[in-house]
Amino acid sequence: MQSMTPKEVSERSGLRVNPCKTCQPVGAMYAALGVHACMPHSHGSQGCCSYHRTYLTRHFKEPAIASSSSFTEGASVFGGGSNLKASVKNIFDIYNPDIIAVHTTCLSETIGDDLKSFILDTPIPDGKYVVHTNTPSYVGSHVTGYANMISGFIKYLSVKTGVSNGKVALIPGFINPGDMREIKKIAKLMNVPFTMLPDTSGVMDAPMTGTYNMYPKGGTTIPDIIGLGDCKKSIGFGEFATTLGLEDLRNKCKVPFVSLPLPIGIANTDAYVMALQEIGASEVPYELEEERGQLVDVILDAHPYFDNKTVAIYGDPDTVLGIAALVLEMGMHPKYLVTGTPGEAFVTRGKDLMAQYGVEDAVIKASADLFEMHQWIKNDKVDLMIGGTHGKTIARAEDIPLVRAGFPVLDRYVHSYIPIVGYRGALALVEKIANALMDRQDRDCADEDLEMVM
Amino acid sequence: MDAKGRVLDKYNARVYKNRKEHVLVKATGDQPQVIAANTRVIPGIMTHRGCCYAGCKGVVLAPIKDVAVITHGPIGCGFYSWGTRRNKARPGEDGKNFVEYCLSTDMQEADIVFGGEKKLRQAIKETVEIFDPGMIMVCSTCPVGLIGDDIHAIAAEAEELYNRPVMAFSCEGYKGVSQSGGHHIANNGLIKRVLGTGSGTRIKHAINILGEYNIGGDGWEIGRILKKCGYHVVSVMTGDGSYKEMQEAHTAELNIVQCHRSINYIAEMLKTKFGTDWIKVNFVGAESTAQSLRDMALYFGDQELIDRTEEVIAEEMEEVAADMEYYRTRLKGKTAALYVGGSRAHHYQLLLQDFGIDTILAGYEFAHRDDYEGRDLTAEIKEDADSKNIESITVSPDPEKYHLRLTPEQFEELKTKIPLDTYPGMIRDMKDGAVIVDDLNHFETEEFLKLLKPDIFFSGIKDKYVAQKGGTLSRQLHSYDYSGPYAGFKGAVNFGRDVTMGIYTPAWGFVTPPWKHTPTLVGTYGGDF
Ligand code: SF4
Ligand code: SF4
Numbered sequence: 017m018q019s020m021t022p023k024e025v026s027e028r029s030g031l032r033v034n035p036c037k038t039c040q041p042v043g044a045m046y047a048a049l050g051v052h053a054c055m056p057h058s059h060g061s062q063g064c065c066s067y068h069r070t071y072l073t074r075h076f077k078e079p080a081i082a083s084s085s086s087f088t089e090g091a092s093v094f095g096g097g098s099n100l101k102a103s104v105k106n107i108f109d110i111y112n113p114d115i116i117a118v119h120t121t122c123l124s125e126t127i128g129d130d131l132k133s134f135i136l137d138t139p140i141p142d143g144k145y146v147v148h149t150n151t152p153s154y155v156g157s158h159v160t161g162y163a164n165m166i167s168g169f170i171k172y173l174s175v176k177t178g179v180s181n182g183k184v185a186l187i188p189g190f191i192n193p194g195d196m197r198e199i200k201k202i203a204k205l206m207n208v209p210f211t212m213l214p215d216t217s218g219v220m221d222a223p224m225t226g227t228y229n230m231y232p233k234g235g236t237t238i239p240d241i242i243g244l245g246d247c248k249k250s251i252g253f254g255e256f257a258t259t260l261g262l263e264d265l266r267n268k269c270k271v272p273f274v275s276l277p278l279p280i281g282i283a284n285t286d287a288y289v290m291a292l293q294e295i296g297a298s299e300v301p302y303e304l305e306e307e308r309g310q311l312v313d314v315i316l317d318a319h320p321y322f323d324n325k326t327v328a329i330y331g332d333p334d335t336v337l338g339i340a341a342l343v344l345e346m347g348m349h350p351k352y353l354v355t356g357t358p359g360e361a362f363v364t365r366g367k368d369l370m371a372q373y374g375v376e377d378a379v380i381k382a383s384a385d386l387f388e389m390h391q392w393i394k395n396d397k398v399d400l401m402i403g404g405t406h407g408k409t410i411a412r413a414e415d416i417p418l419v420r421a422g423f424p425v426l427d428r429y430v431h432s433y434i435p436i437v438g439y440r441g442a443l444a445l446v447e448k449i450a451n452a453l454m455d456r457q458d459r460d461c462a463d464e465d466l467e468m469v470m
Numbered sequence: 471m472d473a474k475g476r477v478l479d480k481y482n483a484r485v486y487k488n489r490k491e492h493v494l495v496k497a498t499g500d501q502p503q504v505i506a507a508n509t510r511v512i513p514g515i516m517t518h519r520g521c522c523y524a525g526c527k528g529v530v531l532a533p534i535k536d537v538a539v540i541t542h543g544p545i546g547c548g549f550y551s552w553g554t555r556r557n558k559a560r561p562g563e564d565g566k567n568f569v570e571y572c573l574s575t576d577m578q579e580a581d582i583v584f585g586g587e588k589k590l591r592q593a594i595k596e597t598v599e600i601f602d603p604g605m606i607m608v609c610s611t612c613p614v615g616l617i618g619d620d621i622h623a624i625a626a627e628a629e630e631l632y633n634r635p636v637m638a639f640s641c642e643g644y645k646g647v648s649q650s651g652g653h654h655i656a657n658n659g660l661i662k663r664v665l666g667t668g669s670g671t672r673i674k675h676a677i678n679i680l681g682e683y684n685i686g687g688d689g690w691e692i693g694r695i696l697k698k699c700g701y702h703v704v705s706v707m708t709g710d711g712s713y714k715e716m717q718e719a720h721t722a723e724l725n726i727v728q729c730h731r732s733i734n735y736i737a738e739m740l741k742t743k744f745g746t747d748w749i750k751v752n753f754v755g756a757e758s759t760a761q762s763l764r765d766m767a768l769y770f771g772d773q774e775l776i777d778r779t780e781e782v783i784a785e786e787m788e789e790v791a792a793d794m795e796y797y798r799t800r801l802k803g804k805t806a807a808l809y810v811g812g813s814r815a816h817h818y819q820l821l822l823q824d825f826g827i828d829t830i831l832a833g834y835e836f837a838h839r840d841d842y843e844g845r846d847l848t849a850e851i852k853e854d855a856d857s858k859n860i861e862s863i864t865v866s867p868d869p870e871k872y873h874l875r876l877t878p879e880q881f882e883e884l885k886t887k888i889p890l891d892t893y894p895g896m897i898r899d900m901k902d903g904a905v906i907v908d909d910l911n912h913f914e915t916e917e918f919l920k921l922l923k924p925d926i927f928f929s930g931i932k933d934k935y936v937a938q939k940g941g942t943l944s945r946q947l948h949s950y951d952y953s954g955p956y957a958g959f960k961g962a963v964n965f966g967r968d969v970t971m972g973i974y975t976p977a978w979g980f981v982t983p984p985w986k987h988t989p990t991l992v993g994t995y996g997g998d999f
Binding site: 017018019020022026028029030031032033034035037038039040041042057060061062063064066067068069070071073074077078079080081082083084085086087088089090091092099100102103104105106107109110111121122123125126127152153154155157222224225226227228229230356387406409426 | 480481482485510511512513514515516517518519520521522523524540543544545546547548549550551552553554561565566567568570571572573574575576577578579581582588589590591592593594595596597599600601611612613615616617643644645647649855856859912913916930931932933934935936937938939940941981982
């Protein structure tokens with residue numbers, strides 16, 4: 017397994033090996049699926065669209081619908097204007113969504129298609145919408161694409177009427193529908209009215225009913241996206257995925273924002289709860305305090321199994337930083353923080369976090385890949401890995417327990433339903449981490465050392 | 471109105487005009503039925519098709535385990551085709567297995583603006599330094615062709631510099647109309663630079679297996695059976711394949727073709743170049759496997775081989791008989807719809823027959839007309855602008871290695887008995903009234919499933935959950951839902967087990983909550999307190 021990976025780390029400037037990110041459009045597609053009755057549309061050749069749908073389906077085990085402009089060589093030379101026009105007509109005719117959310121691919125970006133004017137040129141049926149965003153895959157990562165699509169919705173649709181709707185706009189980072197549900201649950205418990213964009217719950221975790229519904233019940237509605245302009249405040253969760261949307265909403269509709277980390281771990285969830293408390297001027301209900309107290313209780317109870325255990329965490333920047341915060345709270349020792357997404361802010365935030373807990377030797381790198389992380393591990397092993405499916409080859413090669421979290425998880429079920437955000441989500445993640453470490457102890461210890469009570 | 475009419479009726483005029491040519495209802499008559507295939511997808515239609523890169527790199531080249539395949543492009547394409555197809559491989563002689571790795575130039579904005587050649591050069595250099603592969607292949611993705619990076623020149627230069635073959639494949643996603651163009655491009659490259667470039671001489675009863683990608687270990691199971699019969703497998707194209715073995719491809723006496731669509735060009739060119747005959751085989755299905763083994767033995771016409779083949783068939787059939795019979799009792803009378811790439815929609819019908827399951831709808835994702843109608847009409851197929859964009863190369867007989875095993879008379883005689891140098895296509899094997907759909911799209915999937923109500927829909931991941939949410943069991947025939955092997959005798963049992971499990975799994979009984987069946991209000995009878 018991964019036996020060609022040498023221990024010696026060499027500088028690479030041309031070759032990416034075993035990436036820890038993917039391209040923008042898949043993120044844009046995911047964000048668009050979080051809008052009710054929306055057809056994500058990939059403006060490029062159909063292969064990209066096919067790959068992206070496949071990937072989302074593999075992670076969520078749910079249908080991920082999206083259409084494509086299906087460029088041919090001709091369109092690639094002369095531009096994709098007529099492909100887009102034909103697409104819009106056919107999509108409304110055949111699939112009848114309320115809105116089409118167009119994103120680009122590296123093909124349409126490279127030829128420089130002007131989506132804005134294409135859309136202006138395209139007849140759109142009454143009451144229907146077409147929006148777009150640019151998602152050149154040679155910039156950023158899938159997280160960037162997710163952020164860009166949110167921005168596209170806001171730029172096209174959100175309006176400030178001047179009459180506040182008393183709501184708070186919640187913009188989640190690139191997280192699972194189960195996480196989005198948890199963020200909403202906390203806002204409800206805090207009695208703060210909100211609109212969440214995007215909201216893939218009820219779409220990418222739709223129940224089995226015996227009837228396929230192309231547009232399931234969930235997703236942010238168009239009136240709600242329009243109404244974002246009248247929100248009194250917005251909260252973004254995870255700066256990589258949400259800063260753009262927050263800024264757009266401020267610039268376009270003067271909605272002030274708070275940018276929070278993904279609420280993974282105690283302190284990050286506390287920050288969310290307190291932000292809501294400030295906005296709603298409400299007391300924190302006992303229910304939340306209870307959840308929090310239970311989480312702290314469990315972490316205290318089980319701390320001997322966590323103490324100083326070394327961890328490698330990899331995946332999307334906001335998620336990695338959130339998980340790092342949680343494991344630090346548990347007394348663990350993050351050794352490697354890796355994201356493939358570019359952005360030095362990841363390193364800065366990571367270092368700040370380490371400094372709070374006096375961890376000095378963590379290696380934190382953006383624009384990195386799993387091949388490099390594997391090389392570091394070969395030189396200095398860890399007790400645990402936390403991240404998506406692609407780490408499993410390393411986990412196997414080096415015999416390290418792996419806790420799956422983040423995107424993409426292609427090789428397990430249920431992950432998209434169980435949150436890792438909020439106090440409840442942290443509890444679930446703490447359980448997984450504890451089990452992974454304790455199962456390992458049970459597996460590795462001598463017969464006479466097998467503990468009946470732990 | 472028939473099923474076809476009722477589904478297509480909902481389209482607007484333009485879409486209807488196009489799609490009606492791609493759908494037909496099987497009817498045996500004097501005239502062979504014609505279907506439109508290998509044409510462009512209508513923009514906006516939710517097709518399941520992929521692109522040229524997926525066909526070239528993803529399907530044909532990536533399974534070659536000892537070649538470092540570098541994707542030249544932004545990160546996505548390489549990432550998606552990394553480890554997801556289940557083309558299993560074990561490290562070969564040199565201990566290398568690139569199937570586990572994803573190598574890409576991960577092009578950034580500056581590379582798009584100023585050209586990516588420098589980065590590609592560097593990436594090749596680093597590949598050599600870190601992995602020292604015997605052979606390198608570079609596959610380009612969409613933007614590369616547009617910005618004009620000359621990957622062929624860079625490959626040639628690197629070949630000199632690092633003293634090993636470095637090949638380039640211009641398989642940008644926008645070329646052609648599906649994965650199919652990519653298969654062709656990969657086939658061309660392999661024939662030009664790899665196949666038969668070795669120094670070996672013909673080996674008795676030696677074969678190459680073409681179009682077998684070892685999904686779920688199929689190739690290993692096929693190999694096991696063939697070895698048991700007494701064949702020497704020179705190379706597999708390309709599942710668990712090795713470029714070193716492929717270099718000796720000319721030493722085989724016969725090429726057997728499993729997936730016709732993706733590799734027929736090579737079969738054809740190997741015939742022209744080395745004189746090696748090919749036959750179409752199908753190792754999916756116990757009966758089909760037996761038939762293919764018999765065809766192969768007949769080709770060699772060697773009594774010992776024929777006898778041994780019968781022994782193996784008897785032995786293997788015996789071993790699976792009880793299981794096959796059991797699953798047949800569970801599955802008989804069920805109906806299936808199939809929508810897969812370019813050969814499986816045909817192969818699996820024959821396996822389903824082993825269990826008494828009828829196929830009521832079948833379609834290919836990226837086939838050409840010959841995969842439906844049979845290869846004899848290849849000459850009839852008109853080239854359109856899209857297929858012209860894919861280079862078609864001609865090879866000529868190799869002065870030293872060309873050898874015909876059969877005399878023209880023997881060849882003609884055998885041709886009446888076995889599928890020699892030909893493939894009769896899928897339609898022939900289907901029952902009257904069955905629906906055949908080329909490039910079955912999302913809308914048509916939904917509608918046909920509602921209308922025809924098959925018990926099982928065999929397809930891929932993108933439509934799997936569409937079917938299942940609607941209450942129809944769906945099993946993936948690209949990835950076997952992470953099971954397998956499905957090929958050969960034992961594979962047939964695995965398949966029977968998986969389908970049975972899917973149909974009878976208890977959860978289907980819980981889809982509708984019990985309160986939907988009982989009245990909401992519990993009434994009281996008069997006087998009942
Ligand atoms: S990197 Fe570009 S060409 Fe490749 S899948 Fe992503 S958008 Fe498509
Ligand atoms: S068997 Fe199907 S999926 Fe496999 S290469 Fe052939 S056409 Fe493609």
